[in-house]
Amino acid sequence: MEKIIEVRGIEKSYVKRKTKEIISAVNNVTFNVYRGEVLGLLGPNGAGKTSTIKMICGLLKADAGTISINGLDINTQRLKALRHISAVLEGNRNLYWRLTVRENLEYFAGNRGFSRKEVAPQVEKLLEQFHLKHKENELVNGLSRGMQQKLAIAVTLLANTDVILLDEPTLGLDVEISYELREILKNIVKDEKRTIIISSHDMPVVQELCDRTVIINKGTVIIDEKVENLLNLFDTKAYAIKIAGSLNMKLKQQMIQRFPLSSFESGEHQTVVTVNLEKSEDIYGLFDIFRSEGVVVESIDRTSIDFEQVFMQIVKGEKRFEMA
Numbered sequence: 467m468e469k470i471i472e473v474r475g476i477e478k479s480y481v482k483r484k485t486k487e488i489i490s491a492v493n494n495v496t497f498n499v500y501r502g503e504v505l506g507l508l509g510p511n512g513a514g515k516t517s518t519i520k521m522i523c524g525l526l527k528a529d530a531g532t533i534s535i536n537g538l539d540i541n542t543q544r545l546k547a548l549r550h551i552s553a554v555l556e557g558n559r560n561l562y563w564r565l566t567v568r569e570n571l572e573y574f575a576g577n578r579g580f581s582r583k584e585v586a587p588q589v590e591k592l593l594e595q596f597h598l599k600h601k602e603n604e605l606v607n608g609l610s611r612g613m614q615q616k617l618a619i620a621v622t623l624l625a626n627t628d629v630i631l632l633d634e635p636t637l638g639l640d641v642e643i644s645y646e647l648r649e650i651l652k653n654i655v656k657d658e659k660r661t662i663i664i665s666s667h668d669m670p671v672v673q674e675l676c677d678r679t680v681i682i683n684k685g686t687v688i689i690d691e692k693v694e695n696l697l698n699l700f701d702t703k704a705y706a707i708k709i710a711g712s713l714n715m716k717l718k719q720q721m722i723q724r725f726p727l728s729s730f731e732s733g734e735h736q737t738v739v740t741v742n743l744e745k746s747e748d749i750y751g752l753f754d755i756f757r758s759e760g761v762v763v764e765s766i767d768r769t770s771i772d773f774e775q776v777f778m779q780i781v782k783g784e785k786r787f788e789m790a
């Protein structure tokens with residue numbers, strides 16, 4: 467697999483203005499991005515994602531370490547390196563508000579050296595793909611946030627760079643437009659082998675779009691693994707246990723303490739407890755708790771897990787999972 471981005475041991479600290487306290491935001495982060503893959507860059511708030519993304523885009527300079535894009539060092543061959551990457555950063559849609567949808571696409575393609583004629587077929591395709599055709603002659607100013615976001619991503623795709631970086635693409639959008647955007651991106655990823663880095667808190671986006679995920683916590687990479695492998699790994703340890711009657715609060719708290727991702731769904735005569743166990747043997751510990759409280763287990767089944775749960779488990783556990 468061809469490496470298109472190499473991030474090696476990057477570090478970034480900030481000094482708090484008032485207290486002069488030094489904050490280590492990124493601490494020795496290393497990962498690769500391969501051509502044609504969709505990489506999810508994840509982490510809880512304050513983990514260091516934005517700082518990492520800004521260093522990759524050349525908006526921030528790393529205190530230490532190196533970043534290369536297509537073999538070009540971002541410090542010593544900055545302009546050449548940055549020509550291979552385009553980005554939609556969170557809260558910054560990089561559009562001209564007084565131009566129409568079509569004019570924005572043509573203007574930014576022009577900035578990258580493409581003539582209007584050259585990009586005409588692609589502009590048409592993108593207008594269709596992003597369901598923006600009926601808005602092509604409207605000013606960006608009057609568009610909804612969701613439409614603006616779609617256009618910003620379309621502009622980025624039109625630049626035809628080797629790498630596209632989407633920082634929180636669905637943040638702040640309502641559910642319908644998030645879904646629509648996810649579907650559009652899914653089709654683009656399926657049809658064209660684009661290299662995309664997505665930073666997101668929207669786990670369905672990660673689950674459905676990303677091939678691999680790099681999870682950062684407290685400035686350090688804690689996971690670099692294929693999404694599929696993570697789902698499989700956790701899936702085998704997720705159980706749905708049916709219990710007669712209901713569980714009292716003390717027991718629920720006891721379970722959450724021992725198995726942090728437990729969830730409870732109470733019916734009229736039954737409760738379904740879903741747990742994700744770190745080791746399969748932990749099931750015995752669970753049964754011990756039930757036995758000591760006289761809880762009757764009616765059935766136990768393996769269940770499927772979604773990426774949201776996987777992410778929570780990893781971040782809460784703050785540990786590396788050795789993959790088989």
Ligand SMILES: Nc1ncnc2c1ncn2[C@@H]1O[C@H](COP(=O)(O)OP(=O)(O)OP(=O)(O)O)[C@@H](O)[C@H]1O
Pocket residue numbers: 480481482489490491492509510511512513514515516517518
């Ligand atoms: N300009 C700055 N000055 C001081 N501290 C900063 C600055 N930018 C970021 N930080 C701190 O660095 C740490 C990492 O921040 P960063 O924005 O990179 O994380 P993040 O993972 O993108 O978080 P979020 O998901 O909330 O955007 C945080 O503790 C943050 O408060």
